[in-house]
Amino acid sequence: TATTTTATRAMALPRALATQTRLASTTKLFINGEFRESTTDKWLPVRNPATNEIVSEVPCATPEELNEAAESAAATFKTWRNSSVITRQNVMFKLQGLLRDNMSELAKLITLEQGKTLADAEGDVLRGIQVVEHACGIPSLLMGETVGNVAKDMDTYSYRMPLGVTAGICPFNFPAMIPLWMFPVSLACGNTMLLKPSERDPGAAMLIAKLAQEAGVPDGALNMVHGSVDTVNFLCDNEHIKAISFVGSDNAGMHIWNRGSGNGKRVQSNMGAKNHGVILPDANKTATLNALVGAAFGAAGQRCMALSTVVLVGEAASWSEDLIELARGLKVSAGDQPGTDVGPMISREAMQRAYDLVESGVQQGAKLLLDGRNIKVDGYPDGNWMGPTILSHVTTDMDCYKEEIFGPVLVCLEVDTIDEAIELVNKNRWGNGTAVFTNCGAAARKFTFEIEAGQVGVNVPIPVPLPMFSFTGNKASFVGDLNFYGKAGVQFYTQLKTITSLWRNSDADVLKAATVMPTMK
Numbered sequence: 001t002a003t004t005t006t007a008t009r010a011m012a013l014p015r016a017l018a019t020q021t022r023l024a025s026t027t028k029l030f031i032n033g034e035f036r037e038s039t040t041d042k043w044l045p046v047r048n049p050a051t052n053e054i055v056s057e058v059p060c061a062t063p064e065e066l067n068e069a070a071e072s073a074a075a076t077f078k079t080w081r082n083s084s085v086i087t088r089q090n091v092m093f094k095l096q097g098l099l100r101d102n103m104s105e106l107a108k109l110i111t112l113e114q115g116k117t118l119a120d121a122e123g124d125v126l127r128g129i130q131v132v133e134h135a136c137g138i139p140s141l142l143m144g145e146t147v148g149n150v151a152k153d154m155d156t157y158s159y160r161m162p163l164g165v166t167a168g169i170c171p172f173n174f175p176a177m178i179p180l181w182m183f184p185v186s187l188a189c190g191n192t193m194l195l196k197p198s199e200r201d202p203g204a205a206m207l208i209a210k211l212a213q214e215a216g217v218p219d220g221a222l223n224m225v226h227g228s229v230d231t232v233n234f235l236c237d238n239e240h241i242k243a244i245s246f247v248g249s250d251n252a253g254m255h256i257w258n259r260g261s262g263n264g265k266r267v268q269s270n271m272g273a274k275n276h277g278v279i280l281p282d283a284n285k286t287a288t289l290n291a292l293v294g295a296a297f298g299a300a301g302q303r304c305m306a307l308s309t310v311v312l313v314g315e316a317a318s319w320s321e322d323l324i325e326l327a328r329g330l331k332v333s334a335g336d337q338p339g340t341d342v343g344p345m346i347s348r349e350a351m352q353r354a355y356d357l358v359e360s361g362v363q364q365g366a367k368l369l370l371d372g373r374n375i376k377v378d379g380y381p382d383g384n385w386m387g388p389t390i391l392s393h394v395t396t397d398m399d400c401y402k403e404e405i406f407g408p409v410l411v412c413l414e415v416d417t418i419d420e421a422i423e424l425v426n427k428n429r430w431g432n433g434t435a436v437f438t439n440c441g442a443a444a445r446k447f448t449f450e451i452e453a454g455q456v457g458v459n460v461p462i463p464v465p466l467p468m469f470s471f472t473g474n475k476a477s478f479v480g481d482l483n484f485y486g487k488a489g490v491q492f493y494t495q496l497k498t499i500t501s502l503w504r505n506s507d508a509d510v511l512k513a514a515t516v517m518p519t520m521k
């Protein structure tokens with residue numbers, strides 16, 4: 001049941017530290033424009049995944065603090081909704097510049113708390129900045145529709161109106177990009193927001209909140225609240241909150257969807273994935289193998305658009321030896337060490353889970369071509385290390401195929417034809433992304449039309465659309481009707497209001513009350 005799932009997930013979260021052991025470095029709440037220490041007695045450790053040292057502690061905000069944040073967002077909405085669209089556009093322009101100026105500081109925070117390499121962390125920030133850049137176009141994005149003369153002297157037009165207070169709930173794997181998928185679009189549309197960064201790596205989101213304040217976001221328009229399940233449940237229940245954006249795992253996403261929409265809120269929920277790369281034998285071999293290795297093992301496989309599964313069609317099955325060589329050549333170390341390709345995994349538990357799923361694959365008959373478990377990394381004896389790992393001869397009934405591993409593990413399946421490959425990918429319950437590698441236009445076209453996944457790459461391994469489009473994962477990877485960013489993002493954070501107006505100089509035409517339904521002739 002949902003309750004059991006929630007309870008199980010709650011237990012998997014890091015245990016709260018005792019109150020007496022408060023570190024100098026604590027993550028602050030940001031409420032009504034003020035960065036302040038929580039009064040809670042429940043704190044969670046934020047660890048550097050390369051060393052497991054605690055770098056900060058994050059509070060589980062108290063119900064009073066959460067209420068205060070919601071009240072301040074509701075109060076600010078009354079003025080922010082009436083700010084001119086040009087004011088909001090200018091705030092986005094300033095935020096864009098500040099984010100670019102602070103790119104390397106943000107990247108350092110991401111690497112410290114999340115583990116990915118500095119270059120990859122800059123990519124995390126950049127993909128978020130691109131959403132802010134799109135939000136700079138808000139005056140055009142908010143344009144409604146008009147029809148003049150729907151009846152004599154009568155006109156109909158629509159506005160995209162803001163919703164009110166919105167909420168954002170973020171995962172650990174993109175500590176800058178995903179908060180930036182949410183609040184810039186919401187605020188540009190005239191809403192206010194309570195944002196909950198991942199409790200594992202809130203540092204980048206907190207610096208972004210400071211930059212948003214500097215950019216001119218008014219007090220109370222953006223509030224940062226922390227915690228885990230209780231904070232999330234507050235966001236699903238609070239009466240001021242009209243819409244919730246969630247990105248993260250299936251269990252949390254379905255819980256939030258059920259609870260939030262049960263309370264009458266809009267919910268968009270981006271969840272888990274198992275993205276398949278389909279390799280046809282006519283593909284450019286070197287480019288394809290490099291693309292696969294980068295997309296499978298980059299960020300230690302902890303991307304929702306990682307290519308974690310490869311389907312080798314026909315003779316492409318013989319490419320696995322070269323795949324192993326390329327994967328073996330990747331350097332595993334701390335994300336701030338020069339030359340690192342693969343950083344640590346987020347936690348001991350996540351690492352052990354990935355180890356266990358690899359073991360289950362071996363037990364269930366897969367071939368372990370490359371084993372990255374239990375590796376030693378010079379200078380970092382306590383990191384959550386897992387090197388690139390490849391399993392071949394995987395079948396769809398194995399746990400390593402059925403589960404999202406979310407680690408540097410590539411599972412390989414072998415089929416004879418493109419039709420079999422398409423059928424296999426379409427049988428998978430998730431539909432976040434997929435990619436085909438080929439030199440045949442007709443095969444690529446067939447693939448893009450017949451495949452069910454919502455984001456398709458043709459010789460492009462991680463086809464995350466730029467924000468003029470939307471992030472369109474589907475099937476079990478998404479619930480909701482309106483996707484993140486792009487036109488759909490603006491639609492998610494607004495509701496249409498349609499006005500029909502009649503302007504006449506005299507009342508000569510209206511001599512009697514009309515009791516029939518207006519037909520607007």
Ligand code: NAD
Nearest residue numbers: 006009170171172198228232248249252270271272273304
């Ligand atoms: P997670 O679900 O553990 O955490 C995400 C957020 O949900 C956090 O803020 C956390 O506090 C909260 N949460 C966790 N368990 C909860 C529960 N039981 N009830 C209520 N709230 C809960 O996810 P994660 O481990 O941080 O992120 C990894 C997952 O996110 C992967 O499954 C990955 O595929 C997915 N993801 C998806 C996308 C996408 O766009 N589809 C993007 C990034 C990550």
